Amino acid sequence: MDVSEFFLKLLLIIISAKFFAEVFIYLHLPSVLGEVIAGIIIGPSLLGFIEPDATFHLLAEIGILLLLFEVGLETDVGQIIKVGIQSTLVAITGVATPAAAGFWVSYHWFGLDMIPSLFIGGTMVATSIGITVRVLVDLKKRHTKVSQIVIGAAVMDDVIGVVVLAVLYDFAVKGTVSIADTARVMFFIAVFLVLAPIIAKLFVPTMAKLSSVSKTKGMIPALIVSLILGLAVISHKVGAPEILGSFAAGLALARRFFLPLGATIEHYSHEMAEKIE
Amino acid sequence: MDVSEFFLKLLLIIISAKFFAEVFIYLHLPSVLGEVIAGIIIGPSLLGFIEPDATFHLLAEIGILLLLFEVGLETDVGQIIKVGIQSTLVAITGVATPAAAGFWVSYHWFGLDMIPSLFIGGTMVATSIGITVRVLVDLKKRHTKVSQIVIGAAVMDDVIGVVVLAVLYDFAVKGTVSIADTARVMFFIAVFLVLAPIIAKLFVPTMAKLSSVSKTKGMIPALIVSLILGLAVISHKVGAPEILGSFAAGLALARRFFLPLGATIEHYSHEMAEKIE
Numbered sequence: 001m002d003v004s005e006f007f008l009k010l011l012l013i014i015i016s017a018k019f020f021a022e023v024f025i026y027l028h029l030p031s032v033l034g035e036v037i038a039g040i041i042i043g044p045s046l047l048g049f050i051e052p053d054a055t056f057h058l059l060a061e062i063g064i065l066l067l068l069f070e071v072g073l074e075t076d077v078g079q080i081i082k083v084g085i086q087s088t089l090v091a092i093t094g095v096a097t098p099a100a101a102g103f104w105v106s107y108h109w110f111g112l113d114m115i116p117s118l119f120i121g122g123t124m125v126a127t128s129i130g131i132t133v134r135v136l137v138d139l140k141k142r143h144t145k146v147s148q149i150v151i152g153a154a155v156m157d158d159v160i161g162v163v164v165l166a167v168l169y170d171f172a173v174k175g176t177v178s179i180a181d182t183a184r185v186m187f188f189i190a191v192f193l194v195l196a197p198i199i200a201k202l203f204v205p206t207m208a209k210l211s212s213v214s215k216t217k218g219m220i221p222a223l224i225v226s227l228i229l230g231l232a233v234i235s236h237k238v239g240a241p242e243i244l245g246s247f248a249a250g251l252a253l254a255r256r257f258f259l260p261l262g263a264t265i266e267h268y269s270h271e272m273a274e275k276i277e
Numbered sequence: 278m279d280v281s282e283f284f285l286k287l288l289l290i291i292i293s294a295k296f297f298a299e300v301f302i303y304l305h306l307p308s309v310l311g312e313v314i315a316g317i318i319i320g321p322s323l324l325g326f327i328e329p330d331a332t333f334h335l336l337a338e339i340g341i342l343l344l345l346f347e348v349g350l351e352t353d354v355g356q357i358i359k360v361g362i363q364s365t366l367v368a369i370t371g372v373a374t375p376a377a378a379g380f381w382v383s384y385h386w387f388g389l390d391m392i393p394s395l396f397i398g399g400t401m402v403a404t405s406i407g408i409t410v411r412v413l414v415d416l417k418k419r420h421t422k423v424s425q426i427v428i429g430a431a432v433m434d435d436v437i438g439v440v441v442l443a444v445l446y447d448f449a450v451k452g453t454v455s456i457a458d459t460a461r462v463m464f465f466i467a468v469f470l471v472l473a474p475i476i477a478k479l480f481v482p483t484m485a486k487l488s489s490v491s492k493t494k495g496m497i498p499a500l501i502v503s504l505i506l507g508l509a510v511i512s513h514k515v516g517a518p519e520i521l522g523s524f525a526a527g528l529a530l531a532r533r534f535f536l537p538l539g540a541t542i543e544h545y546s547h548e549m550a551e552k553i554e
Contacts, residue, residue, distance in 0.1 A: 001331065003338050004513035010339075011506040018499050025492040054278065055332045061280050062287075215302040222295050229288040236281035 001055065009050050016042050030138035032131060064130055068243040069228050071133050071151065072250015080152045083145060087152030094153055095160050098124035115172050122168045126161030127154040129243065158241050159189055166239065188238040196231055196245065200252030203227060278332065286327050293319050307415035309408060341407055345520040346505050348410050348428065349527015357429045360422060364429030371430055372437050375401035392449050399445045403438030404431040406520065435518050436466055443516065465515040473508055473522065477529030480504060
């Protein structure tokens, strides 16, 4: 893709997303739905101005990573644990209903084979945390108890989704399901989810130290982005989705954990604001 | 490229760039040179961890665009015009010397043909404004008179570089150079350079209006990025390098022009800082 063409497409994406977001808010609907509609309109489904290619895909992945980091930052682990049972119930319902419906429709209505039907059911399991959070924010319900329950459930659904697809893949290839393998993957993910925020938090004094001795500009943002990317890569290695890593990074750097560095970040933002001003 | 692999490479780029930047500052050298060294080490020249591909290329182009926008923001047009004659002299020297040397070495030392030698001379013309500005900032000379002269010259060099290559291309293909065509390209670029900041400035009240009626978050950054991308695309269309468009956008939104919107941007930055804090 030519550089100028890439810039033009980016421009088109930004303008159409903003335009439909505004229209949807005007209609008292969540703005994220407007952004999705913008994508459908300018994407291959309708006008075909933007074809999904590797670069836009990877840019989108960076966006999702940063969004989940922000979700983590604003999440209060204590409250998530407090509503843990409700979250688990929502998660199980949110896994079982679409999976069963997806399988049933594929197998009985469309007459597909057993394995493809199971896979279609499996792909229905994961919840888009990004869309979930954006809808909650747009509806100004982000800091309600319902929101905590839904976000906890969405995180669980994403983990269950990956495990279910891994199990189905094994079943399709080998014809059997190894309980030991499945348990191992789930154990790794559970260990990661518990340890990652703790390890990331241990990293905070090092970050503060590095930023205080640093003589280059922007050390703090570079360290935070490194932490997000590093945990995303590790998350992928243990078999979990990458976004779980950036969510963990957000949890570790959330307000309650993070006062010493917060002041420095605010200082940087002021400097940037003054520059633009 | 796999998403996880992409994240790992981004992480490697950030960490190595920051590490060598710090080392170079410690050695009293400009940090941007450390970043270039990091690229040479992890790139195909040495370790080959990162192969240049379309995505990294386009990400880099976004970075250059934003850097030139920042350069424009901090540039005082009045001062650039005041040192115009010195800038022009520096620009001409900075064009003629490397072009002549590049041609001479290719033609006489390496015995290449006339056309390839001319092209090698032509590619030596453009100055990397990005590196120039970073070195000036790293040496804490960004706001000196010398800096104004050098940046003015670097912008001119980039324009001359594009025109020279266009002329050489015509010469190589048709065997003649059309003075009329060359004059037309230079006229378009000159008109663009004069008109773009003025048009962009006229766009500012619309931006203020849009952001005040907007009900979505982040309307101002979206509008500024749209302005940068839009001018970059137009700049390419008139035959100038894309970065000239983002430089013009920066000039138009610079401190002296831009007080009404500045306050709003600062407000946004505060909000973001508070969130992270």
